[in-house]
Amino acid sequence: xxxxxxxxxxxxxxxxxxxxxxxxxxxxxxxxxxxxxxxxxxxxxxxxxxxxxxxxxxxxxxxxxxxxxxxxxxxxxxxxxxxxxxxxxxxxxxxxxxxxxxxxxxxxxxxxxxxxxxxxxxxxxxxxxxxxxxxxxxxxxxxxxxxxxxxxxxxxxxxxxxxxxxxxxxxxxxxxxxxxxxxxxxxxxxxxxxxxxxxxxxxxxxxxxxxxxxxxxxxxxxxxxxxxx
Amino acid sequence: xxxxxxxxxxxxxxxxxxxxxxxxxxxxxxxxxxxxxxxxxxxxxxxxxxxxxxxxxxxxxxxxxxxxxxxxxxxxxxxxxxxxxxxxxxxxxxxxxxxxxxxxxxxx
Numbered sequence: 420x421x422x423x424x425x426x427x428x429x430x431x432x433x434x435x436x437x438x439x440x441x442x443x444x445x446x447x448x449x450x451x452x453x454x455x456x457x458x459x460x461x462x463x464x465x466x467x468x469x470x471x472x473x474x475x476x477x478x479x480x481x482x483x484x485x486x487x488x489x490x491x492x493x494x495x496x497x498x499x500x501x502x503x504x505x506x507x508x509x510x511x512x513x514x515x516x517x518x519x520x521x522x523x524x525x526x527x528x529x530x531x532x533x534x535x536x537x538x539x540x541x542x543x544x545x546x547x548x549x550x551x552x553x554x555x556x557x558x559x560x561x562x563x564x565x566x567x568x569x570x571x572x573x574x575x576x577x578x579x580x581x582x583x584x585x586x587x588x589x590x591x592x593x594x595x596x597x598x599x600x601x602x603x604x605x606x607x608x609x610x611x612x613x614x615x616x617x618x619x620x621x622x623x624x625x626x627x628x629x630x631x632x633x634x635x636x637x638x639x640x641x642x643x644x645x646x647x648x
Numbered sequence: 649x650x651x652x653x654x655x656x657x658x659x660x661x662x663x664x665x666x667x668x669x670x671x672x673x674x675x676x677x678x679x680x681x682x683x684x685x686x687x688x689x690x691x692x693x694x695x696x697x698x699x700x701x702x703x704x705x706x707x708x709x710x711x712x713x714x715x716x717x718x719x720x721x722x723x724x725x726x727x728x729x730x731x732x733x734x735x736x737x738x739x740x741x742x743x744x745x746x747x748x749x750x751x752x753x754x755x756x
Binding site: 515571 | 659667670673681685687696699710714721722729732
């Protein structure tokens with residue numbers, strides 16, 4: 420070959436080499452772009468999913484917290500209302516207790532009441548010999564009605580006789596003082612079997628307690644309608 | 649002979665250039681891939697910021713309206729209590745009278 424041909428061949432080869440290199444470089448660039456997109460997308464999707472879950476969990480917890488708080492609030496307010504109901508009803512009992520003391524002040528009616536209470540206790544005990552205890556201030560009245568009470572009991576119970584021993588040493592506590600502190604008794608009697616084992620508390624205070632318990636559902640219904648235990 | 653050498657020089661130079669071209673392309677590729685990580689992170693950070701902002705908004709909204717709900721409940725409860733007290737004071741004398749009546753009536 421002559422010089423010109425050699426030189427032409429060389430130039431061709433140089434061109435070829437460069438061309439190949441540039442094609443290769445192009446391939447690399449194209450694959451770079453593809454990989455860039457795939458890589459970026461994969462990372463973004465994976466991370467976004469994690470973040471989404473994280474925030475969904477947070478929002479759910481927020482919701483739960485809200486509901487718990489509200490339900491606690493609701494309970495607290497229901498309790499308040501129930502407590503108020505309770506207090507109000509108790510207040511009525513207290514008001515009644517205060518008025519109990521005045522019953523023994525009207526001697527005429529109280530005298531009759533005492534007799535009836537004694538008879539009732541006798542009928543409940545059905546003992547032939549009983550112990551009677553009353554307030555010191557009521558002793559006179561008790562003795563005043565004792566025979567009437569005995570006779571009424573004997574007739575109603577169909578027994579021959581009954582023995583009532585009035586305790587002259589130990590008395591029921593006196594009526595409430597102005598402050599209502601300490602033990603007090605608003606009236607009535609306590610009867611017991613001779614051996615002291617069976618007791619019938621027919622004091623005004625005990626009776627109020629019993630009546631109150633019995634009437635409580637009715638009172639609550641009247642005041643609070645259907646709601647209320 | 650010189651001309652032969654010249655040709656070979658040219659070929660070698662072309663080879664070298666070719667290597668450089670390819671090397672540059674490879675470098676660009678790995679830079680591009682690094683960029684992928686960076687851009688991805690940026691997008692992810694934006695997304696996180698957006699979710700965070702939404703969450704904060706929800707947080708403040710809910711505390712706002714639960715605060716007012718609590719207040720309403722308080723007011724309702726107070727009303728209920730006041731009504732109860734009123735009812736009770738109306739009915740109390742009756743109830744007391746009833747209780748006392750039962751205490752003082754004895755059926756023998």
